[in-house]
Amino acid sequence: MGSPRKYFGTDGIRGATNARLMTAEMAMRVGMAAGAYFQRGDHRHRVLIGKDTRLSGYMLESALVAGFTSVGMDVIMVGPMPTPAVAMLTQSMRADIGVMISASHNPFADNGIKLFGPDGFKLSDEAEAAIEALIDSEVPLVPSAEIGRARRIEDAQGRYIHFAKSTFPDNLRLDGMRVVLDCAHGAAYKVAPTTLWELGADVVAIGVTPNGTNINDGVGSTAPATLAETVVAAGADIGIALDGDADRLIVVDDRGQVVDGDQLMATIAAGWARAGRLKGGGLVATVMSNLGLERHLSAQGLGLVRTAVGDRHVLEKMRSSGYNVGGEQSGHIILSDYATTGDGLVAALQVLAEVKRAGAPASEVLHRFDPLPQLLRNVRFTGGKPLDAEPVKAVIAGAEEELKGRGRLVIRPSGTEPVIRVMAEGDDPQQVEAVVARICDAVQAAA
Incomplete structure (x- = not known):
């Protein structure tokens, strides 16, 4: 990874709106900088902008349009759309850059700006660094005759619905399946229920009445209790929860689990391996994925490659090593045969296809393995680098030896706050508890 960023975090620029990073002025500067960076070649340059349902989306969209048009870029606005739809449409509309205005699963008061290159992939570290440098410099404005034009396209939702349906097996229908779908009052509130309905499902939609301030509020993939209650109450076969920008999902089975x-x-x-279409001989996940997953895959002759936390690391590994399934325990699932980023709806369709094919309840089909007990504790520290202290290193080495073959240890500093995250999992819950306590005590003593 490159040097620390001033504006870009692990997933674009994000923060509280009308505060330091997420002001209209900042959005305009990002538009000017990204527009200047991507003006290469002598064709007419264009940018595609989507957003979720946050109140501040209008403000940031208008400011970005002003920034991009002032440096000579034409703008296509598609309104509320999932992040993966923006990535897909950027490619399909031959745009030079795609922009998603969203803070994903965060509360409504936050917002963010994610940028995609013309290939639909998130920007490289180098491109982000170059755009950061331009944000802080004087970007030249174009002569008045060369100012860009802006237009809103009305059929973008239909294009994405058509694309999403094309990823579902041709020989299957969802007739007879009752699906509760929680759209988190977010970006997929129109496209996701329509897609499932067109495929024949009996859709019970919740989280589909956005008002600008209720996105992710007690609904969506980070708050699945509402979904679980609704699945049981409606006697549904399965429940699917997306997050605010619909790039991740969590599922609830017919029993509300x-x-x-x-x-x-x-x-x-498993489904793709059976069909002979799983590439790389396994899948890519992060260090946070449960050891139970690794053992389950191994028993089927499939491998698990682990990366650092963050879907961009998963995607980089998938691209460099030829895998087509990867993701995170949190529900970011990347299916690179179809998409350049996590897509909650497309992943949901693959899950629904497996349940439909099996002809068995979701509670039987989706519980593939028993997860090992996993314990995560955060230890705050005031300064220095406690993980470099010799006593801490010694305790960690002892713990790793103790868990060998019976569990796993992941210790990492948070990227956003002065916290060390200590995670252990193993066959013996008492042992896991004792190991985590011992490491946390050592870190605290060194901090």
């Missing part, structure tokens, strides 16, 4: 990204990846990988 939450199914996380690890189980979903195992389900998709």
Whole structure:
């Protein structure tokens, strides 16, 4: 990774609106900088802008349009759309750059700006660094005759619905399946229910009445309790929850039990391996995925490659090593045969296809393995680098030796706050508890 960023975090620029990073002025500067950076070649340059349902989306969209047009770029606005739809449409509309205005699963008061290159992939570190440098410099404005034009396209939702349906097996229909779909009052509130309905499902939609301030508020993939209650009350076959920008999902089975990204990846990988279409001989996940997943895949002759936390690391590994299924326990699932980023709706369709094919309840189909007990604790520290202290290193080495073959340890500093995250999992819950306590005590003593 490159040097620390001033504006870009792990997933674009994000922050509280009308504060330091997420002001109209900042959005305009980002538009000017990104527009100047991507003006290469002598064709007419264009940018595609989508957003979720946050109140501040209008403000940031208008400011970005002003920035991009002032440096000579034409703008296409598609309104509320999932992040993966913006990535897909950027490619399909031959745009030079795609922009998604969203803070994903954060509360409504936050917002963010994610940028995609012309290939639909998130920007490289180099491109982000170059755009950062331009944000802080004087970007030249074009002569008045060369100012860009802006237009809103009305049929973008239909294009994405058509694309999403094209990823579902031709020989299957969802007739007879009752699906509760929670759209988090977010970006997929129109496209996701319509897609499932067109494929024949009996859709019970919740989280589909956005008002600008209710996105992710007690609904969506980070708050699945409402979904679980609704699935049981409606006697549904399955429940699907997307997050605010619909790039991740969590599933609830017919009994109201939450199914996380690890189980979903195992389900998709098994189906694809059976059909002879799983590439790389396994899947890519992060260090946070449960050891139970790794053992389950291994028993089927499939591998698990682990990366650092963050879907961009998963995607980089998938691209460099030829895998087509990857993701995170949190429900970011990347199916690179179809999309350049996590797509909650497309992943949901693959899960629904597996349940439909099996002809069995979701509670049987989706619980592929018993997860090992996993414990995560955060230890605050005031300064220095406690993980470099010799006593801490010694305790960690002892813990790793103790868990060998029976569990796993992941210790990492948070990227956003002065916290060390200590995670252990293993066959013996008492041992896991003792190991985590010992490491946390050592870190605290060194901090």
